Amino acid sequence: xxxxxxxxxxxxxxxxxxxxxxxxxxxxxxxxxxxxxxxxxxxxxxxxxxxxxxxxxxxxxxxxxxxxxxxxxxxxxxxxxxxxxxxxxxxxxxxxxxxxxxxxxxxxxxxxxxxxxxxxxxxxxxxxxxxxxxxxxxxxxxxxxxxxxxxxxxxxxxxxxxxxxxxxxxxxxxxxxxxxxxxxxxxxxxxxxxxxxxxxxxxxxxxxxxxxxxxxxxxxxxxxxxxxxxxxxxxxxxxxxxxxxxxxxxx
Amino acid sequence: xxxxxxxxxxxxxxxxxxxxxxxxxxxxxxxxxxxxxxxxxxxxxxxxxxxxxxxxxxxxxxxxxxxxxxxxxxxxxxxxxxxxxxxxxxxxxxxxxxxxxxxxxxxxxxxxxxxxxxxxxxxxxxxxxxxxxxxxxxxxxxxxxxxxxxxxxxxxxxxxxxxxxxxxxxxxxxxxxxxxxxxxxxxxxxxxxxxxxxxxxxxxxxxxxxxxxxxxxxxxxxxxxxxxxxxxxxxxxxxxxxxxxxxxxxxxxx
Numbered sequence: 001x002x003x004x005x006x007x008x009x010x011x012x013x014x015x016x017x018x019x020x021x022x023x024x025x026x027x028x029x030x031x032x033x034x035x036x037x038x039x040x041x042x043x044x045x046x047x048x049x050x051x052x053x054x055x056x057x058x059x060x061x062x063x064x065x066x067x068x069x070x071x072x073x074x075x076x077x078x079x080x081x082x083x084x085x086x087x088x089x090x091x092x093x094x095x096x097x098x099x100x101x102x103x104x105x106x107x108x109x110x111x112x113x114x115x116x117x118x119x120x121x122x123x124x125x126x127x128x129x130x131x132x133x134x135x136x137x138x139x140x141x142x143x144x145x146x147x148x149x150x151x152x153x154x155x156x157x158x159x160x161x162x163x164x165x166x167x168x169x170x171x172x173x174x175x176x177x178x179x180x181x182x183x184x185x186x187x188x189x190x191x192x193x194x195x196x197x198x199x200x201x202x203x204x205x206x207x208x209x210x211x212x213x214x215x216x217x218x219x220x221x222x223x224x225x226x227x228x229x230x231x232x233x234x235x236x237x238x239x240x241x242x243x244x245x246x247x248x249x250x251x
Numbered sequence: 252x253x254x255x256x257x258x259x260x261x262x263x264x265x266x267x268x269x270x271x272x273x274x275x276x277x278x279x280x281x282x283x284x285x286x287x288x289x290x291x292x293x294x295x296x297x298x299x300x301x302x303x304x305x306x307x308x309x310x311x312x313x314x315x316x317x318x319x320x321x322x323x324x325x326x327x328x329x330x331x332x333x334x335x336x337x338x339x340x341x342x343x344x345x346x347x348x349x350x351x352x353x354x355x356x357x358x359x360x361x362x363x364x365x366x367x368x369x370x371x372x373x374x375x376x377x378x379x380x381x382x383x384x385x386x387x388x389x390x391x392x393x394x395x396x397x398x399x400x401x402x403x404x405x406x407x408x409x410x411x412x413x414x415x416x417x418x419x420x421x422x423x424x425x426x427x428x429x430x431x432x433x434x435x436x437x438x439x440x441x442x443x444x445x446x447x448x449x450x451x452x453x454x455x456x457x458x459x460x461x462x463x464x465x466x467x468x469x470x471x472x473x474x475x476x477x478x479x480x481x482x483x484x485x486x487x488x489x490x491x492x493x494x495x496x497x498x499x500x501x502x503x504x505x
Contacts, residue, residue, distance in 0.1 A: 006340070007347035014348070031366040092262025093269065099483030101442040103449055103457060104476055107464035111286045187356040194358070195449055195461070202359075206450075209362035217363055225355040232354070 033215040042219035051204070051223065058200040061117060062189040065124020069185075070178055073129045077136025077174075082162055094133070102127050102188050106195050115197035120189060127188045128181040135177025139170025172246045175239045182235055186228050288470045297474040306478055313455035313482070316372065316444040317437075320379025324440070325433055328384045332391025333417065333425075349388065357382035357443060361450050370451035375444060382443045383436040390432025394425025427501060430494045437490055441483055456482070 015035055021027045022034035045051040076094075080087035106123055113119035143166050151161045193202025201220060208216040240247060270290045276282045277289045300306045334341040335349075361378050368374035398421050406416045422429075448457030456479045463472035 005343045005347070007344050010344055011347050011351060029367075031363075088258070088261045089265045090262065092259050093266055096266070096480070096484065099438070099487050100476070100480045101438075101445045101457075101483060103442060103446045104460050104479050107460050107472060108476065110464060111469070187358050190356055191358045191446055194362075195446075205359055205362050209365065212366075214363075214366065217366075221355060221359050221363065224359050225351075228354040228356060 030212065031214045033218065037215045038218040038222065041213075041215035042222060045216060045219065051201075051220075054199070054201050054204050055223070055227070058186075058189050058193065058202070061120045061192075061200065062124055062185045064117075065121045065189070066128050066178070066182065066185045068121065069125035069128025070132050070181065072125065073132025073177070073181075074136050074174055076129075077133045078140065078162060078166065080133075081137050081140035082158075082166070094130075098130050103191055103195060106192055110196050116199065119196065120192040120199075123192045124185050124188050127184050128178075131180045131184070132174065132177040135173045135180075136170060139173025140166055142173065143169040172243050175243060179232070179235050179239065182231055183228060186224070186231060190224065285467075285469060288473065292470055293473045293477070296470045297477055300471075300474055300478070309455050309459055309475075310478065310482065313441075313444055313448065313457065313479075316375045316379055316447070316455065317440045317486070319372075319376045320444070321383050321433075321437060321440045323376070324380040324383025324436065325387050327380070328387025328432070328436075329391050329429060331384075332388040332429075333395050333421070335388075336392045336395025336425075337413075337417065337421065349385075353385050353389075357439075358446055361443075361447055365451065370453060372454075375447040375451065375454070378447045379440045379443045382439045386435040386439070387429065387432040390428045390435075391425060394428025395421055397428070398424045427498055430497065434487075434490055434494065437486060438483070441486065445479070 019034045019036060022032050022037075042051075080091065102123065105126060106119070109119045109122055113122060147165055147169065148161065151165050156164070189200065190202035190205070193200035194206050195202075197203065201224060205217060205220045208214075208220065273282070273287070274289045274291055277284060277287060331345065331349075335345055336342070357378065360381060361374075364374045364377055368377060402420060402424070403416070406420050411420070444455070445457030445460075448455045449461045452458060452462075456475055459475045460472055460479065463469070463475060
């Protein structure tokens with residue numbers, strides 16, 4: 001057992017300060033519940049099943065958006081990189097859409113797709129699309145020219161070269177883009193749920209805010225943080241398994 | 252300049268075709284007008300907003316949030332990141348706290364912040380600040396740790412003090428990392444500013460876009476969206492240009 005560092009003490013100290021300030025009334029506000037009450041609220045809402053159901057819904061929307069946006073990003077990225085004409089034609093449109101802040105596309109999408117799953121999945125997919133596209137382009141640029149030349153020498157056609165040489169070679173880049181996108185996807189799912197509709201964790205957060213139920217609100221924030229952390233850890237583990245050869249090369 | 256223009260000319264042509272196609276699709280009734288007015292109508296509305304100067308106040312409101320939060324968050328990120336990268340004791344002290352706060356989705360903090368700080372600018376600027384800190388902090392940390400050992404030894408040999416070394420050697424060497432972090436943060440700052448405005452139900456471009464949709468003023472909604480998109484484009488463009496100027500020395504010896 002390693003001796004806890006000063007940082008762990010700092011965290012514990014801050015948590016103790018939180019608890020004491022709320023219990024002893026140093027911060028006299030209903031918005032400042034003690035940390036133990038927050039944990040209690042988290043346990044209570046988990047046991048009743050309300051929170052797990054909402055988390056499940058949010059995760060479903062997140063993964064659906066991640067899949068759709070990720071696929072689109074890889075396909076468009078490979079297209080742009082392998083057929084320069086496509087990049088010249090559509091690059092400008094993509095670059096004009098990229099800087100739009102995500103929450104702002106929600107109102108127009110509500111008009112077209114309503115308040116429920118299709119709208120939210122689309123918002124997530126749009127967010128995921130751009131980092132995956134950027135990384136796929138970067139990945140294709142990093143493919144070794146020798147590998148491509150060898151493929152050509154052996155008479156492998158353009159399609160097969162794209163699928164069997166280019167795609168595996170840029171997989172590490174694509175996965176890095178997906179890892180960034182995964183973090184964004186959870187955030188954007190929650191944002192979409194906060195702004196529109198009555199689904200998911202995001203909506204729960206806003207409902208609890210309006211109800212003035214502070215412990216539940218902080219519990220939701222804690223849960224989201226834990227979820228984000230677990231998703232990232234899980235993805236990194238999968239990434240290491242999927243591209244072990246890449247890490248074995250010492251990169 | 253002319254060369255750059257020629258490079259994006261096909262792209263602009265596609266954009267024009269796309270807009271013309273939308274115009275036609277709406278006129279032909281393939282897309283319902285209540286969902287998407289013809290681009291020319293949105294263009295007219297946009298022109299009215301721009302010509303009347305009506306766009307200035309909301310634009311400035313949003314810009315103020317972005318700049319204030321971005322400035323405060325960047326300073327905190329750089330100072331804390333430098334301290335953590337330079338003094339191992341500071342790293343041990345703050346690392347667990349940073350790792351604990353980092354995965355919290357900052358957008359989820361907007362509702363709690365509204366309870367404490369109300370729906371005014373303080374809440375919005377705090378939200379933006381919180382999201383800006385972490386990318387800047389982590390990149391600064393990485394940059395400070397990556398400073399060439401030989402250079403540091405040389406500085407010590409010349410008898411440079413800590414403050415002098417940090418200011419004249421470490422920060423310039425870490426600048427490419429810091430600026431890369433700040434570029435990420437700038438985009439996030441705009442996102443949080445818009446979100447905070449939407450949830451607070453007042454102020455700036457974010458609120459207007461949501462409000463126009465809820466009032467079924469669809470043309471206005473798209474016009475404001477275009478203004479917001481242009482803002483994002485300009486902010487990023489300006490930052491990239493400044494970054495290139497600040498790092499002009501970097502390209503000479505890659």
